Amino acid sequence: MTCARRCRAAWTVAALTILIGLSPGASAQAPATAAPPSAGAPARAAALTDAAMEAFLLNATIGSHRSVGAGVTNTVVATLTDGTLTHDAQIQTVDISKTSFEAGKASEFNFKDSYRYNIAGYRLSRMLGMDNVPVSVQRQVDGRPAAVTWWLDDVQMTERERLKNPSLGPTPALTAQQIQVMQVFDELIQNKDRNQGNILWGRDWKLWLIDHTRAFRLGKKLIKPGELKRCDRVLLQRLRALTPAALDQEMKGMLTKGEMEALLARRDNLVKLFDERIAKIGEVNVLFDR
Numbered sequence: 001m002t003c004a005r006r007c008r009a010a011w012t013v014a015a016l017t018i019l020i021g022l023s024p025g026a027s028a029q030a031p032a033t034a035a036p037p038s039a040g041a042p043a044r045a046a047a048l049t050d051a052a053m054e055a056f057l058l059n060a061t062i063g064s065h066r067s068v069g070a071g072v073t074n075t076v077v078a079t080l081t082d083g084t085l086t087h088d089a090q091i092q093t094v095d096i097s098k099t100s101f102e103a104g105k106a107s108e109f110n111f112k113d114s115y116r117y118n119i120a121g122y123r124l125s126r127m128l129g130m131d132n133v134p135v136s137v138q139r140q141v142d143g144r145p146a147a148v149t150w151w152l153d154d155v156q157m158t159e160r161e162r163l164k165n166p167s168l169g170p171t172p173a174l175t176a177q178q179i180q181v182m183q184v185f186d187e188l189i190q191n192k193d194r195n196q197g198n199i200l201w202g203r204d205w206k207l208w209l210i211d212h213t214r215a216f217r218l219g220k221k222l223i224k225p226g227e228l229k230r231c232d233r234v235l236l237q238r239l240r241a242l243t244p245a246a247l248d249q250e251m252k253g254m255l256t257k258g259e260m261e262a263l264l265a266r267r268d269n270l271v272k273l274f275d276e277r278i279a280k281i282g283e284v285n286v287l288f289d290r
């Protein structure tokens with residue numbers, strides 16, 4: 001099917017979904033913190049496949065840019081159109097490498113902040129069966145390499161906002177499970193910047209993980225192993241099955257050899273940690289299915 005036909009079909013399904021009232025949990029909530037997107041209905045976006053979003057982000061014409069008053073690096077958003085679909089994308093061009101970085105308590109050696117890690121985070125999430133990292137592709141923008149990332153336009157609040165009233169959320173169990181998936185992912189990628197503004201809740205209470213530009217460090221040990229209590233069953237299976245060859249194929253140009261080796265060492269530590277917990281307290285108390 002062509003992209004145009006696929007998009008039209010997807011839109012029809014999405015429109016019907018809204019008409020018959022199946023749209024998930026769209027109750028009135030606090031507004032999203034970031035600037036609203038200029039175009040593109042959330043339901044349409046939700047119906048597109050990853051491949052369709054990747055093709056759009058790679059090929060659509062990039063229109064006007066504007067900056068968003070959230071985050072720390074003055075994020076740039078652009079409106080893209082391919083003649084059929086119009087949607088926003090984040091344009092991230094940061095690519096910094098420093099032997100040491102001073103930021104109060106968060107000073108770091110071998111500091112890196114790179115757009116490449118947004119793309120690596122997206123690709124890795126899909127290898128692990130996760131669908132909650134927005135689609136991100138590499139593309140030249142104004143003569144510079146950038147991560148062009150699908151803008152999530154059905155965000156209702158950040159985790160920072162939700163924690164002001166922690167009774168908000170899906171069920172407590174579903175909130176906890178989504179946080180637990182995030183914790184495992186962040187240990188795997190050794191993310192140094194999972195601040196609460198990088199955790200976005202969709203209107204359907206899906207938890208989205210964004211901004212991985214300060215991840216994929218070289219440390220091989222887990223940072224907070226004591227916080228890892230439970231794991232999604234599929235995620236653990238996928239972690240176990242991750243091979244150097246598959247990682248190398250997916251991450252070419254995005255991660256260095258050293259970054260991949262460190263990731264695989266942390267993977268080994270994660271699998272060991274959960275296997276030991278299962279042996280100690282039983283699978284039913286460690287793994288969950290979603």
Ligand SMILES: Nc1ncnc2c1ncn2[C@@H]1O[C@H](COP(=O)(O)OP(=O)(O)O)[C@@H](O)[C@H]1O
Pocket residue numbers: 033034068070071072073074075090134149150151152153155197198210211
């Ligand atoms: N793909 C996206 N969809 C929706 N909002 C986004 C997206 N990317 C970034 N944002 C918003 O922009 C803010 C800043 O972007 P972020 O990637 O976190 O950069 P930084 O924190 O380095 O400035 C985020 O906190 C979020 O509110």
Ligand SMILES: [Mg+2]
Pocket residue numbers: 071072197198211
């Ligand atoms: Mg951020």
